[in-house]
Amino acid sequence: MQSFSYSKAQTLDQATAAGGRFIGGGTTLVDLMKQGVETPKMLVDITGLPLSSVETQPDGGLMIGAMVRNSDLAHHEAVKAQYAVLSQALLSGASPQLRNMATTGGNLLQRTRCPYFRDPSYSNCNKRNPGSGCAAIGGHNRMMAILGTSEDCIATHPSDMAVAMTVLEATIHVEGPKGKRTFEIADFYKLPGTAPNVENALEPGELITHVTLPAPRKGSKQVYLKLRDRASYEFALASAAVVAETSGGHIRYVRVALGGVGTRPWRAHEAEAALMGKPATAAHFRAAAEAALKDAKPQSENGFKVELAKRCIVRALTTATA
Amino acid sequence: MESTTASAAGSPHSIIGRPVARIDGPLKTTGIAQYAADFHLPGTVHAVPVQATVGNGAIRSLDVSAARSMPGVLDVIHHGNIERIYRAVPNDPSATVSETRPPFEDNRIYYWGQYVALIVAETLEQATAAATAVIVEYSAETPSVSGELEPFAGKWQTVSTRGNVDDAFAAAAVKVDQTYVTPVETHNPIELHATVASWAGDTVTFYESTQGVVNHRNAMAQILGVPRENVTVVTKFLGSGFGGKLFPWSHCALAAVASRRLQRPVKLVVTRTMMFSNVGHRPLTEQRFRIGAGAAGKLVALRQDALNHTSMVDNFDEGCGEATPYLYSVPNLTVTSALVQRNVGSPMAMRGPGAVPGLFAMESAMDELAVALKMDPVELRLKNDAAIDESNGQKFSSRHLRECLETGSAKFGWSKRTPGVGSMRRDGKVLGWGMAAASWGAYRFGCSTTVELGADGKARARCATQDVGTGLYTIFAQVLSEKTGLPFERIEVLLGDTTMPEGPLSGGSWSTATVLPAVAGAADNAIASLLQIAATTPGSSLSGADAKTLRLTEGRIHRSSDAPARGVPFESVLASARLNGVSGDSTSGSAFEDPKAKGLSMHSFGAQFVEVEWDPEIARLRVSRVVTVIDAGRIINPRAGANQIKGAVVMGVGMALLEETVYDPRNGQPINGNLADYLVATSPDSPEIDVTFLDYPDYALNSYGARGIGEIGLAGVAPAIASAVYHATGVRVRKLPIRIEDLLQSEIREA
Ligand SMILES: Cc1cc2nc3c(=O)[nH]c(=O)nc-3n(C[C@H](O)[C@H](O)[C@H](O)COP(=O)(O)OP(=O)(O)OC[C@H]3O[C@@H](n4cnc5c(N)ncnc54)[C@H](O)[C@@H]3O)c2cc1C
Ligand code: SF4
16 A cells, blocks of 8 residues: 555645645545555645635736635636636536536646556556656557647646636746746646656646736637537547637737647647738638647547647637627 | 326326336435445455456466565465356356356456456455555467457358348349447446455355346356355345346455455455456447338348457357347348457446347438438338238237337427438527437246235335336335335335345346236235235124125225225234234246247337437537337336436437447557546436337236336437437448547538
């Protein structure tokens, strides 16, 4: 039996000084411990930290504590009113029970659903055992990523919430041995490259304390669209988060991010570039979708994701500019 | 929004045919009901199997030393040290097992996940930890788990044949010749398989999750090499089985062996991952259908050649030809089948075995024929309705397929359907309307029951059958209530224990039809004894009456000429007679031996009408509406019955659009072996479902006219969905599940 110690931190200092593995809602971590994928020796429960409020900032932005539960965030009045894309993304994820447990910080750090990562009887997983190979390449890969993959890892980043935060250009605030640091969400997540075990910019012992969102762009519309096999309780095959503003039928501002297709929450800069200043028409939406997927590298079973992601982008853009 | 209709064929006051709530409901919703793994006997220890991580090969070495010395570990059992256990006698219908090879028989590995060792420890956590410490080395070969069964060079078996199908097909004016594939589906009852085995001296008791306590007892007696009377099997409640729990699996014997070695109760709960490899699945099927028709739509030739995969150690025949020979009228017909071995665990019957995948293929082919004929698919079925069972010339005991189709059409609004692909729209979506016919066999087997009328004023029935979650407890209670006039509060039903009179296995939708005559007979016998006692007990106001003139109504014994209120409560008669109770036994036989059923072809029928909503731009398809019309004899409890049908329809949505067990081609592991990755339909996937029971009693099967309803509701759902998908999208999917990958091929790009 893998025994471990458990303590509950009351203060930030206690948490970061403990030197253990943080546990939020535990919906990712406990699962992986049961599978034998994660084997922490010390768990530090951080759900008692005073980081569970959602506050509007003087600049009109929003500060979200890392312990805010996914359901609370999704149903928060300010989020529903001003960051609809975030509320929609959260509610499209997991199940009500899981959302009641899951925290904002934990959601950002949830691990991939790659079945070979989750089963330690496969020794060949570069994410778990650096340098051991990748069992997913040549295996069952329908759910795997098509963007940002490498020869060493093709695992999809599973979070819906992080895709919405990407399109909202969130900032992630952390605290730890190096003091307080902040990251633009785009810089937080790493591509797998040759080191898929390194997923983000956090250093050992660093705790996510907050996420801040810039003030919502006036006059813009937000949409999260998630496509999957069944109607609920499934990770995305492809999803699109869009924030767009049009005037005179032309696109004045647009941000596009994709889920279910990338090795990290995927900001589609190419799509945005293709749209800026253009008329909000189906043809331009399709061209933007083509641009977003032009570097897609499908595996043997997930070629359909390329077209599905394009359709997802087109529909999300259509809705956001209607 | 769901609705249910049934017209009770019985009297309006009869409890038979009334939509009553299940009597076991409160026990389940309050958590009082004890399922197998809920039995915590004093001194229980826990067993966890170690699974093979290769799909084909042999164990080269097995090092248990580390595991053996871990905290709490009491025993490690494997092929090198297991004592003698036996195979169950082949083809003994009273003692069937699911996997004929006993666990640890040798060092061969036939499928990924096969048990190679068993850890027994004081706690579940200790056993689980030690299981990961067993070091097994294998000589492994690539397993054969291919999802393609053709080309097949082996021998075909003829299932049914008449006329000359090949000549008739060659000459037919309009033809369909296509191959249909249904995937491996895993039974996923929410209650995991579980065994608690407890030896005391030379007897053993099993608290089991089984669909057949009597068969389980008989099989375990043979495997363990002890007399039947030394084995007791208890299954009070089942969190369903869907066929996967019909017969014992390897873990049952392992738990018993461990308990015998340690002389302590052993609990073994199969994990969800193990559910995908070790306890059965609906096998992969590949079926070629050739249908030939005249230009006006009359069938002239029907040929089905069905393959299904099986394991390396068992020949499991899915029986895809179940409904083909009798569903339609066609002079020339041949059905053949064959098996293809794969490195997978042994398949097992899953809800509607044979008929469900068989009807997916046949009804899809019929739909294709209707398109080729430019004929309405309902009309095509009506045109080819069969007056008799043409496979054997027998009359049907009761067949109302035509009425199912007509009633379903009317309720669904089928006449408003426009046949063109993508021609129907609503609220920015394309609608697809499809339909299929359905059928399932009607069976009755032997059953013994005891009914007791007690001095405590209660009626009790006892029978060694089990309620798998469908409402069988309530069926017993309804009959007792009908016979005695007692309310449910004064009725007790005791099932799921082999010390009681032997009742049926819960399979094939035959439980209700099977138990009805026995419980009614036992109640009649108990009442006859009671009336005799009333007539002969001195001091009673009924004393001296001719017992034949006495009646039991609303729990009171009275003269037939008097109102019940003038009679006496039966418990006071028992008290005067100084009796604790009277009982009656009854044993009813199988329909095969019943002269009433002789020479009749007995089946249930149904029709499924489906609407799908299709959002072509994003390839999103959802089933929005299902109308189901079922001809399953008289419905004893329309509430529990409709529950069965609705559940089956939802399962059909999963079969059509979601479910598939995927094997890794390199090692044969079911790679989506958990409930997040193996998709079943969720509530938001569930359509609006309208269930109608035609409620024509089938008295050839039993005096109540009841057939069964557990499986028919799933039959025909998948092909009806596939046909609706074609109507909406123009994509004909012949391989389930229908996926977004398929739908993206549609040429209809906007609604
Ligand atoms: C069956 C299932 C289905 C799901 N479906 C979806 C879905 O459709 N869409 C989706 O987006 N998600 C889905 N999820 C994932 C779910 O959203 C995540 O499990 C959840 O958000 C994780 O949050 P948590 O608080 O429980 O994290 P935990 O499990 O507590 O932690 C996750 C990781 O983050 C670390 N950690 C937690 N908090 C902090 C912090 N503040 N600072 C630093 N490190 C921290 C932990 O050490 C751990 O490594 C699903 C999960 C399951 C089990
Ligand atoms: S895709 Fe990544 S996570 Fe999955 S097996 Fe390969 S390396 Fe491991």
